[in-house]
Amino acid sequence: MSAKQFSNPVVRWIDHRLPVFSFLDHELHEYPTPKNLNYFWNFGSLAGITLVIMIVTGIVLAMSYTPHVDHAFDSVERIMRDVNHGWLLRYIHMNGASFFFIVVYIHIFRGLYYGSYKAPRELLWMLGVVILLLMMATAFMGYVLPWGQMSFWGATVITNLFSAIPLVGDSIVTLLWGGFSVDNPTLNRFFALHYLMPFLIAGVVILHIIALHRFGSNNPIGIDASGPQDTVPFHPYYTIKDFFGLSVFLSLFAAAVFFFPNFMGHPDNYIPADPMQTPAHIVPEWYFLPFYAILRAVPDKLGGVLAMFGAIAVLFVLPWLDRSPVRSARFRPAFKIFFWLFAIDCVVLGYLGGQPAEGIYVVLSRVATVWYFLHFLVFLPLLSVFETPRPLPQSISSPVLGGGAALAGAAANAAKEKV
Amino acid sequence: MAKTLSKSSAGKSPADKNAPENPGRRDFIVVASYAMGAVGAAAFAWPVINQMNPAADTLALASIEVDVSKISEGQSITIKWRGKPVFIRHRTAAEIAAADEVDLAGLRDPETDEGRVARPEFLVVLGVCTHLGCVPLGQKVGEVRGEYDGWFCPCHGSHYDSSGRIRKGPAPTNLEVPPYEFTSDAVIRIG
Numbered sequence: 001m002s003a004k005q006f007s008n009p010v011v012r013w014i015d016h017r018l019p020v021f022s023f024l025d026h027e028l029h030e031y032p033t034p035k036n037l038n039y040f041w042n043f044g045s046l047a048g049i050t051l052v053i054m055i056v057t058g059i060v061l062a063m064s065y066t067p068h069v070d071h072a073f074d075s076v077e078r079i080m081r082d083v084n085h086g087w088l089l090r091y092i093h094m095n096g097a098s099f100f101f102i103v104v105y106i107h108i109f110r111g112l113y114y115g116s117y118k119a120p121r122e123l124l125w126m127l128g129v130v131i132l133l134l135m136m137a138t139a140f141m142g143y144v145l146p147w148g149q150m151s152f153w154g155a156t157v158i159t160n161l162f163s164a165i166p167l168v169g170d171s172i173v174t175l176l177w178g179g180f181s182v183d184n185p186t187l188n189r190f191f192a193l194h195y196l197m198p199f200l201i202a203g204v205v206i207l208h209i210i211a212l213h214r215f216g217s218n219n220p221i222g223i224d225a226s227g228p229q230d231t232v233p234f235h236p237y238y239t240i241k242d243f244f245g246l247s248v249f250l251s252l253f254a255a256a257v258f259f260f261p262n263f264m265g266h267p268d269n270y271i272p273a274d275p276m277q278t279p280a281h282i283v284p285e286w287y288f289l290p291f292y293a294i295l296r297a298v299p300d301k302l303g304g305v306l307a308m309f310g311a312i313a314v315l316f317v318l319p320w321l322d323r324s325p326v327r328s329a330r331f332r333p334a335f336k337i338f339f340w341l342f343a344i345d346c347v348v349l350g351y352l353g354g355q356p357a358e359g360i361y362v363v364l365s366r367v368a369t370v371w372y373f374l375h376f377l378v379f380l381p382l383l384s385v386f387e388t389p390r391p392l393p394q395s396i397s398s399p400v401l402g403g404g405a406a407l408a409g410a411a412a413n414a415a416k417e418k419v
Numbered sequence: 420m421a422k423t424l425s426k427s428s429a430g431k432s433p434a435d436k437n438a439p440e441n442p443g444r445r446d447f448i449v450v451a452s453y454a455m456g457a458v459g460a461a462a463f464a465w466p467v468i469n470q471m472n473p474a475a476d477t478l479a480l481a482s483i484e485v486d487v488s489k490i491s492e493g494q495s496i497t498i499k500w501r502g503k504p505v506f507i508r509h510r511t512a513a514e515i516a517a518a519d520e521v522d523l524a525g526l527r528d529p530e531t532d533e534g535r536v537a538r539p540e541f542l543v544v545l546g547v548c549t550h551l552g553c554v555p556l557g558q559k560v561g562e563v564r565g566e567y568d569g570w571f572c573p574c575h576g577s578h579y580d581s582s583g584r585i586r587k588g589p590a591p592t593n594l595e596v597p598p599y600e601f602t603s604d605a606v607i608r609i610g
Contacts, residue, residue, distance in 0.1 A: 060470050082475040085466030243452075 222328030
């Protein structure tokens with residue numbers, strides 16, 4: 001890390017002993033970033049900020065929440081009615097979970113489209129999948145805490161997934177419950193873990209960023225920056241772009257919080273949990289629906305559970321399934337078609353996960369599930385072999401400035417001389 | 420900001436040709452953006468902090484009504500108000516007289532007995548020692564009442580008289596009189 005001379009003497013004194021300012025300058029200011037990033041590259045920072053919003057609102061909600069089966073539901077209602085701004089904090093936290101998944105899913109599909117998972121960013125991608133898994137566990141346990149009907153029955157169904165494991169399944173479920181059914185011990189430990197896991201996520205996010213800054217961001221063209229003429233300093237170019245995106249994002253977020261706070265929730269969760277009565281139609285939160293559809297598509301208990309976890313596990317090995325050396329879908333005509341088919345397939349799975357498990361919905365779920373796995377296990381490996389990619393530009397600058405890299409370099413030099 | 424902007428981008432990219440003609444206008448935008456950001460951050464910080472203040476249901480319990488007609492002369496009761504004990508003593512004529520006769524000049528925290536009661540027969544004070552918050556003894560029959568026939572704090576030895584005034588020991592002020600009023604002959608509302 002280059003020692004930077006700061007003009008403020010106090011900053012200089014501190015930085016000489018504790019180089020935090022040099023670090024920040026290096027990673028957030030001069031950090032060279034491809035100059036052709038589009039708005040899909042906003043979603044990483046949006047996800048980070050959403051995590052902070054969730055942690056802040058979560059900590060203050062915990063100040064008024066009671067993790068006990070007799071008091072949890074009432075304490076949440078008290079937050080809504082009596083605690084100062086409690087309604088606001090809870091609606092931010094509740095909708096924040098949905099917006100977190102919206103942002104992260106867009107972030108993931110950005111990575112899928114532009115091949116951001118390919119060498120040398122495989123670990124960056126895998127850490128992202130770890131974050132996704134942690135987020136799912138955190139969101140699931142958070143949904144249990146209000147102790148409404150959907151909380152209780154969601155907890156019952158999801159924990160029972162583990163009973164599909166041969167031999168030790170039932171013992172694992174008993175261990176998760178701390179009893180013979182979802183009850184007070186379950187609620188207590190879910191609260192403890194729900195409080196813990198966001199900090200684990202924050203830790204993995206730090207690793208994710210370290211891995212990102214090793215080689216820098218991928219870009220819409222998917223070729224490496226060939227020199228300083230292909231990059232701009234992160235600040236102010238991308239800080240301002242990220243802030244603009246953030247203000248648009250926060251406007252939408254605020255619109256949901258203030259005008260449609262329960263749009264993405266389920267009304268049954270405003271009924272207190274009743275262990276003697278399952279709601280007629282039980283569905284998870286929208287962000288789990290594609291995986292829920294895969295679970296129900298398989299007519300076998302263990303098979304369904306394996307397929308559901310496999311749908312995420314397959315992401316871990318994605319960098320080795322897609323062997324094409326070309327990253328961006330812009331230069332992969334066939335991959336581009338399959339990418340969009342896959343995106344549609346995920347939306348269809350999400351729709352089917354919200355429908356009753358009967359009739360045509362089951363058939364369609366099976367087709368969509370098969371397509372999901374075919375995409376990763378068959379189409380991507382075959383495409384890597386049979387697809388002919390379009391010619392790549394010589395540098396990031398060349399498609400903009402015209403001509404080859406030499407010309408782009410000359411243009412940059414000319415600009416330099418003008419100054 | 421505007422200066423660093425043009426400095427940091429100098430010679431690094433073709434963005435230089437967009438360098439501002441009038442840096443003052445860009446400075447204004449930057450300062451306005453920071454100001455809006457600060458307003459937004461403050462608007463978010465306020466609910467996050469204010470949620471720690473007493474909630475509506477807590478405030479709803481902030482005043483209580485007590486029927487004092489059942490307290491016979493010489494008897495004391497302790498009731499809970501805002502999570503703290505309140506002493507209500509139906510004082511005897513002798514206790515009232517004793518409290519009245521005290522020479523204010525000799526008191527650490529001079530207050531007349533009249534100024535501390537709505538009606539002389541009922542003394543209403545917070546049962547919280549003004550030293551470090553313990554609950555003084557003297558409410559129950561047989562408890563130590565201290566050297567001045569009032570209350571005695573066992574924690575650090577403060578003596579209060581029959582008007583709840585500090586007479587001896589480390590406490591700095593008299594037992595606090597909560598805001599209260601008689602809503603009828605028999606009922607007082609505290610808070």
